Amino acid sequence: MEQDSDEQLMLQYQAGSADAFDVLYQRHRKPMYNYLLQQCRNRAIADELFQDIWMKLISARESYQVRALFKTWLYHLAHNRLIDHYRHSQIRQAEQNGHLSPTPDQLADNPGAQPDCLLDTQQQIQQLMGLVQNLPADQRDVFLLHEEAGLELKDIAYVTSCAYETVKSRLRYAIKRLRDGMDHD
CATH class of the missing domain: 1.10.1740.10 (RNA polymerase sigma factor, region 2, helix turn helix motif)
Known part of the structure; x- marks a missing residue:
């Protein structure tokens, strides 16, 4: 099974x-x-x-x-x-x-202090999570369906009732915004 x-x-x-x-x-x-x-x-x-x-x-x-x-x-x-x-x-x-x-957005609970060696990574993760939350809703939805759910673009098009090219464009713009946001800081 x-x-x-x-x-x-x-x-x-x-x-x-x-x-x-x-x-x-x-x-x-x-x-x-x-x-x-x-x-x-x-x-x-x-x-x-x-x-x-x-x-x-x-x-x-x-x-x-x-x-x-x-x-x-x-x-x-x-x-x-x-x-x-x-x-x-x-x-x-x-x-x-x-x-x-x-x-207000609330980050996932973070029990205890992180070791210093993980602090930068944790900050980058939180920064990325914040950037994802600040994406326009349509871009955030496509990005999360692709990255969290692991759906292919054609499946995301079906889920969101959007054209394939629209989904592809939204994902591309979402990734560009996230990269720009991470590079900015």
Whole structure:
């Protein structure tokens, strides 16, 4: 079962195999969670979205059809759930504040002091994470789907409902902005 493709596993899960679901979950949980955490920068929200996406997958198992790679389909679910989350949070903020304002970003918890030899690396990682968060939303989404989720450009085009060339351009501009930002400091 470990060697079966994701699509085969999903079809096995559709037929009632809980073991197939377990293999899918183990394969995709870390990259999916990292993608969500990078997108929303809040562990509690990432946890909620992560759970919602897997519940959506469970609910959709009866209607699942192999139309694209499973991974592409899964990240399509995640992308749509993120869009829903952003819409709802913007509406709540507008109601509370009378306008839209971004929530403060929080970096992943960093227990204890880092050794001096790792300080520069840690600072570079935090700088890069900050730069990623400051990318325009469409570029950030494409960049994270490519780097965190490991999706190919054609799959990102499917997930985001954008043309392939648009995705390619957004990724190129995102990488250029990140390089320029890292070189600037």
